[in-house]
Amino acid sequence: MTTTTCRAAALGLLAAVMALPACSGGGTSSHAARGVAMRPVSLLAAPKDALAATVPQPNGTMWVLAGGRASRGLFELNAMTGHVLGSVSVSNAARSVAQSQSGIIGLALGTDRSGALALLDGRTAGTIRTVPLPAPARDVVAGSDGTTFYVLTGWATASSVAIVDSRDGRVRGTIPVPQGAVSVAPDVQQTSLYVLQSNGHVSQIAIAGGKVMANFAVGNSGQSLTLSPDGGTLYALKDINTAANVAVVNVARESVRRVLPAPSHCLEVLVSAGGGRLYDVVGTAKYGNIQEFAV
Numbered sequence: 565m566t567t568t569t570c571r572a573a574a575l576g577l578l579a580a581v582m583a584l585p586a587c588s589g590g591g592t593s594s595h596a597a598r599g600v601a602m603r604p605v606s607l608l609a610a611p612k613d614a615l616a617a618t619v620p621q622p623n624g625t626m627w628v629l630a631g632g633r634a635s636r637g638l639f640e641l642n643a644m645t646g647h648v649l650g651s652v653s654v655s656n657a658a659r660s661v662a663q664s665q666s667g668i669i670g671l672a673l674g675t676d677r678s679g680a681l682a683l684l685d686g687r688t689a690g691t692i693r694t695v696p697l698p699a700p701a702r703d704v705v706a707g708s709d710g711t712t713f714y715v716l717t718g719w720a721t722a723s724s725v726a727i728v729d730s731r732d733g734r735v736r737g738t739i740p741v742p743q744g745a746v747s748v749a750p751d752v753q754q755t756s757l758y759v760l761q762s763n764g765h766v767s768q769i770a771i772a773g774g775k776v777m778a779n780f781a782v783g784n785s786g787q788s789l790t791l792s793p794d795g796g797t798l799y800a801l802k803d804i805n806t807a808a809n810v811a812v813v814n815v816a817r818e819s820v821r822r823v824l825p826a827p828s829h830c831l832e833v834l835v836s837a838g839g840g841r842l843y844d845v846v847g848t849a850k851y852g853n854i855q856e857f858a859v
Contacts, residue, residue, distance in 0.1 A: 602824055602825055602857055604844075604855040604856055604857055605841075605856050605857060605858050606855075606856040607853055607854075607855050607856070608641065608643070608645075608646035608853060608854040608855075608856070609646045609852075609853055610628050610630065610639070610641070610646070610845070610846070610847070610852035610853050610854050611628060611630035611631075611637075611639050611852050612630065612847070612848065612849060612850055612851050612852050613630050613631050613632050613847055613848070613849060613852065614628055614629070614630045614831070614845055614846065614847030614852030614853075614854075615629045615630055615631070615636075615658075615659070615660070615831065615847060616628075616629045616659075616660045616661050616831065616832050616845060617629070617661065617832065617834065617843065617845045617854060618661055618662055618663035618669070618834075619662075619663065619834050619835070619836060619837060619843070620643035620836065620837075620843075621643075621663060621667070621686070622837075624642060624643050624644055625640055625641065625642060625643060625649060626640075626641050626643045626663075626854075627639065627640055627641070627661055627663060627669060627686075627689075628641060628661075628845075628852070628854070629654070629658055629660070629661040629671070630847065630852060631656075631658075632849070633656060634656070635653065635656065636653070636654050636655065636656050636658050637651050637652060637653050637654055638651065638652050638654050638661065638669075638671075638684075638689055639651045640689070641854075646854075650689070652689040654671060654682070655671075655673055655682070657673040657674055657675045657680075658671050658672070658673055658682075659672045659673065659674045659700075659701055659702055659703070660672040660701070660702065660703045660704045661704065662704045662705050662706045662713065663686055663706060664706040664707075664710050664711065664712075664713070664730060665706070665708070665709075665710035665837075666710040666711060666730075667685075667686035667687065668683055668684070668685070668686060668692070668706075668711075668730045669683070669684040669685070669686050669689065670682070670683060670684075670704045670706060670713040670715070670728070670730065671683075671684060671704070672701035672702065672703060672704040672715055672716075673694075673700075673701055674700030674701040674702060674717070675700060676700070677700075678696070678697075678700065679696075679697040679698070679699050679700040679701040679715075679717050680694050680695060680696050680697050680701065681694070681695045681697060681701060681704065681713060681715050681726070681728050682694045682695075683695065683713075683730050683733065692733075693733045695728055695733045695734075695735065697715060697717050697726050697735070698717060698724070698726065698738065699717035699718050699719050699722075699723075699724070700717060700718065700719070701715050701716065701717050702716045702717065702718060702745075702746070703715070703716040703746070703747050703748060704716070705748060705749060705750065705790075707750050707754050708750070708752050708753075708754060708793075709754060711729060711730050711731050712727060712728070712729060712730070712736075712750075712754065713727075713728045713730060714726075714727060714728075714748055714750050714757065715728060716741070716745055716746075716747070716748050718743070718745070721743070722740070722743065723740070723741050723742065723743050723744075723745045724738045724739060724740050724741055725738065725739045725741055725748055725757060725759075726738050727739070727771070737771075739757060739769060739771060739774050740774055741757070741759045741767070741769060742759060742761050742765075742767060744761040744762045744763055745759050745760070745761055746760055746761065746762050746786055746787060746788070747759075747760045747786070747787065747788045747789040748760070748789065749789045749790055749791040749798065750771075750791075751768075751791065751795055752791075752793070752794070752795035753795075754771065755770065755771055755772070756768050756769060756770050756771055756777060757769050757771060758789060758791060758798060759789075760782070760786040760787075760788070760789035760800055761786055762785065762786050762787075763784070763785075763786065764781055764782055764783045764784045764785060764786045764800075764802055765779060765780070765781050765782070765786070766779070766780055766781070766782055766786075766789070766798065766800065766813070767779050778818060780813075780818040780819070782798075782800040782802065782811040782813055782820055783800070783802045783803065783809070783811050783820070783823075784802060784803060785802045785803045786800060786801075786802050787801045787802055787830075787831070787832075788800070788801040788831065788832045788833045789801070789833075790833050790834055790835045791815075791835070792835055792839045793835070793837060793838065793839045794839060795815065796814070796815055796816065797812060797813065797814065797815060797821075797839075798811075798812075798813040798815055799811070799812060799813070799833050799835060799842060799859075800813060800833075801826060801830060801832065801833040801844075808825075808826035808827065808828060808830050809823050809824060809825055809826050810823070810824040810825075810826050810833055810842070810844075811823055812824060812859070824842070824857065824859070826844055827844055827846050827855055828846075829846050829847060829848045830844045830845065830846050831845050831846065831847050832844075832845040833845070835859075839859075840858065840859065841856055841857065841858060841859065842856070842857045842858075842859045843855070843856055843857075844857070
């Protein structure tokens with residue numbers, strides 16, 4: 565696997581496959597939380613068919629997973645300008661991507677028959693190793709320790725989260741989660757997982773033993789979940805392609821504090837390492853972008 569570093573060629577290709585739609589006016593929530601009108605502070609161009617992205621790294625770059633069934637790739641972007649710095653082809657089974665604080669990229673792979681986590685070098689996007697998983701992977705997120713990845717996997721009748729140590733590629737354990745799970749976020753101490761379900765319910769599950777510690781609702785049609793670096797706030801993306809919005813959840817009170825608008829066709833929500841920025845990843849067959857909001 566090699567990295568394409570010719571910026572001019574990459575930009576020419578990118579210009580042909582993406583456009584920048586305006587942010588939607590936001591949606592409504594089934595909770596009594598107050599809706600907040602917001603506009604993005606920046607809007608980065610991204611490849612069409614964008615599927616997922618990583619949080620911007622300290623060096624100012626981020627990776628975007630994009631593509632259709634025929635081909636998929638990882639695109640390295642300048643997180644300030646949106647300029648393409650390089651790209652690599654990846655498996656058509658790639659479903660989600662995350663990057664650890666130590667720079668390792670975790671790429672979740674899922675087919676009808678198998679699942680795996682590909683671990684890549686964040687400097688070159690070269691494959692370090694591929695870790696087989698017990699079921700097709702749906703989502704991946706990096707833990708706060710810089711070495712652990714949590715991979716949501718599942719078949720039609722059961723779902724679980726595999727805990728993968730990126731230092732040696734070993735699966736340290738698995739945690740059963742609700743069948744409707746669509747996204748996960750470990751707490752800062754990495755002692756429990758927040759699990760968002762498609763029905764808009766969140767379960768907090770202990771990593772040791774798998775005990776359900778809490779259950780609460782954040783709205784309908786759950787899609788993506790992320791936790792602030794201080795562990796105090798969950799951001800839950802929901803109501804995809806209709807009245808998309810992000811529920812801002814007070815973790816201590818297990819309640820929706822406010823509701824933020826989200827653009828149409830938003831697929832994923834991410835929070836910056838400093839906690840002050842929220843990133844909405846947008847992707848369709850015609851365009852892709854990443855919208856940055858101050859929170």
